[in-house]
Structures are given as C-alpha cells and as structure tokens.
Amino acid sequence: MLKVLTFINSSTCDEIMKKSIVPEEFQHYFDDWHFSPVIEADGTVYLSGVTAARRDKPISKHPEEQFHDAFYKLGVYLNAAGLNYEHILEMTTFHIDLKKHIDVFSRVKDEYVKAPYPAWSAIGVSEFIPENALVEMRIVAKR
Numbered sequence: 001m002l003k004v005l006t007f008i009n010s011s012t013c014d015e016i017m018k019k020s021i022v023p024e025e026f027q028h029y030f031d032d033w034h035f036s037p038v039i040e041a042d043g044t045v046y047l048s049g050v051t052a053a054r055r056d057k058p059i060s061k062h063p064e065e066q067f068h069d070a071f072y073k074l075g076v077y078l079n080a081a082g083l084n085y086e087h088i089l090e091m092t093t094f095h096i097d098l099k100k101h102i103d104v105f106s107r108v109k110d111e112y113v114k115a116p117y118p119a120w121s122a123i124g125v126s127e128f129i130p131e132n133a134l135v136e137m138r139i140v141a142k143r
Helices: 026-032 063-080 100-114
Strands: 004-009 016-021 038-041 043-049 088-094 121-125 133-141
Touching: 016 026, 016 063, 026 063, 043 063, 063 100, 063 133, 088 100, 100 121
Parallel strands: 088 121
Antiparallel strands: 004 016, 016 038, 038 043, 043 133, 088 133
C-alpha cells in the first residue's frame, strides 16, 4: 500500500501544494523520523537521502552489494512516484571513503542510470545514521 498525503500551505497568498509519497515498506521513516521519503511539488520529485538501509535486510558490508541495495531502494521510491531511473535530473551522492569506493559505485550506478545522464555531484563525508552505510543519494526527478 502506498500512502500519499497532500499538504497545502495556506499561510501564503500563492497556493503551494506538496504531495508526500511514502512506500509502505518505508512508512516508519514518516512515522518515526518525521520526513517524507519522496515529496512532489509542481511535477518535480525530491527524494530524501537513500541508503541501503531496510527493515528486511541488514546493510551489506560488501560495497558492491550495498550499492545495488541502495539503487533497489531508490527504484522503490521512484516507482512509488510513478517514475523510474530515466526521470532523474540530478544526483548528489555522499560517500564514506569516496576515493576507495567511487569506481565500484560508478559501475553499479551505470547499471541503473543510463544516458542522457543526470547532473551528478559526489561528496565525501565522515558518517551516516545507518550503521555500515557507505553511500547516501539525494535525488531530484521530473515527470
């Protein structure tokens, strides 16, 4: 089951509509952490940071498997919004040990994201909330 919530900001003169899209298997993010995995406004879709974290599977310590799991989760988010990988306009990826894993990450990414490629920035960071996570992806897509 997919939960879609529409919010209207009535405090401004211009009506701003945001649609929160929450895949059932990630409802706990909305309930526990109070954020939308996917939010849509005016046909642009914003995805919150996507890691390989899932309730049904621990994060793999093997980088290639973990990156595939993160792209699987990204696909779930995109599909919930009625989109797929080709709708991605921009990717910002955050990495633990960026230089150590970027080649493997790039190969995995290329299995999912095809030309014309989205804009992409890769940034090295020191840690993420989920234990053992090596990457977090922030995505902007468009219908």
